[in-house]
Amino acid sequence: MTVSRGRQFLSIPGPTNIPDAVLAAMHRPAIDIYAGDMIDITRTLLEDLPKIFRTSGQTYVYAANGHGGWEAALTNVLSRGETVLVLESGLFALGWGEMARIMGVKVDVLKGDARRAVDPAAVAQRLAADTAHEIKAVLVVQIDTASGVVNDLPAIHRAIESVGHPALLMVDCVASLGCMPFEMDAWGIDVAMAGSQKGLMTPPGLAFVAANERAHAAHQKADLRTRYWDWTFRNGEAHYQKYGGTPPEHLLFGLRKALDLLLEEGLDAAARRHALLAEATRQAVARWAEGDVVAFNVTRPEERANSVTTVLTQGRDPAPLSDYCREKCGVVLGRGIGELQGRAFRIAHMGHVNAPVALGVLGAIEMALAALGIPHGRGGVQAAVEYLGREVRP
Numbered sequence: 001m002t003v004s005r006g007r008q009f010l011s012i013p014g015p016t017n018i019p020d021a022v023l024a025a026m027h028r029p030a031i032d033i034y035a036g037d038m039i040d041i042t043r044t045l046l047e048d049l050p051k052i053f054r055t056s057g058q059t060y061v062y063a064a065n066g067h068g069g070w071e072a073a074l075t076n077v078l079s080r081g082e083t084v085l086v087l088e089s090g091l092f093a094l095g096w097g098e099m100a101r102i103m104g105v106k107v108d109v110l111k112g113d114a115r116r117a118v119d120p121a122a123v124a125q126r127l128a129a130d131t132a133h134e135i136k137a138v139l140v141v142q143i144d145t146a147s148g149v150v151n152d153l154p155a156i157h158r159a160i161e162s163v164g165h166p167a168l169l170m171v172d173c174v175a176s177l178g179c180m181p182f183e184m185d186a187w188g189i190d191v192a193m194a195g196s197q198k199g200l201m202t203p204p205g206l207a208f209v210a211a212n213e214r215a216h217a218a219h220q221k222a223d224l225r226t227r228y229w230d231w232t233f234r235n236g237e238a239h240y241q242k243y244g245g246t247p248p249e250h251l252l253f254g255l256r257k258a259l260d261l262l263l264e265e266g267l268d269a270a271a272r273r274h275a276l277l278a279e280a281t282r283q284a285v286a287r288w289a290e291g292d293v294v295a296f297n298v299t300r301p302e303e304r305a306n307s308v309t310t311v312l313t314q315g316r317d318p319a320p321l322s323d324y325c326r327e328k329c330g331v332v333l334g335r336g337i338g339e340l341q342g343r344a345f346r347i348a349h350m351g352h353v354n355a356p357v358a359l360g361v362l363g364a365i366e367m368a369l370a371a372l373g374i375p376h377g378r379g380g381v382q383a384a385v386e387y388l389g390r391e392v393r394p
């Protein structure tokens, strides 16, 4: 017996739910790439993307996933033999650093803890010790999608400034852009990158890199530049140069609609919606955790992300729970990755998500906990409903 027919609820931290309006916007024939609509779409996207990153700098669009965005960001500002400092807080900054290492960049890692955010004081200390200013860039993620940690970017920027270090601040906001406040200029971020398929509600396949003047100055001397990622080439006159070739038209049609939806809702309102649904999720997890199996991965409440919650299943394989949710209920949860493989599941509340979807996912998990006889505190869904009822007033 299952109760899984009906729309599947995809609760993995990317790709996320694609709004029907975005899917519909993509359902059209290919169009001319030299005139008309395509030129207008490019112009408006390049006007709107900096608004999403909150920068007066420039944004570049790549036919690539997030990993491509990582490579685009690195190659445009770095040279072989230079050093970067990676701030560990889970898996993703390490992956970005590994990519830099393979390209011939020296990578220093500020060791972190998979259950904690980056410690800004430790960043200041490490940079203060670099009196020769060997470190050319600091790499950090805003939200680590594996650990479920959110880093305090303004505090990390203050740490860099407090010791007068000139390193570029480079941020991966793949799992946070459109989900929580991100202020590229106000927070002193020089390079930011993101992908289309998480908070931006578009199919996977587009990467974005935003760069300010300091980043463009570093770009002038960077010797890792290659033609496809190169900002100078992309700033050329011809339209095809904006994409280093044929524009990925249908993804751009979808993105145009998704940005319309996001700007219509408002970035602040979208961030507030994510905060509410994330806290509702945490209310439920906190109740379940009374049974001593389920636990938050991130130990400090203020370091828990608003786009994904990583839940430990202490001493138990999470697979039966995830399998039950998928096969019996039609709810797909994220699995633990990296160190957390086989030890955790992840609940995404990222992008095109509303209260019934978030509560539906929590309901399926609570049903699975009961059906599988996993010890858990009762009333998780009830706590989530009551929280939202208190916060979302008529």
Ligand SMILES: *Cc1c(COP(=O)(O)O)cnc(C)c1O
Residues within 6 Å of the ligand: 014, 065, 066, 067, 068, 092, 141, 143, 144, 145, 172, 173, 174, 175, 195, 204
């Ligand atoms: C998803 C993700 C990436 C990688 O994106 P891909 O599209 O899978 O290459 C990078 N960083 C973070 C924080 C992510 O969540």
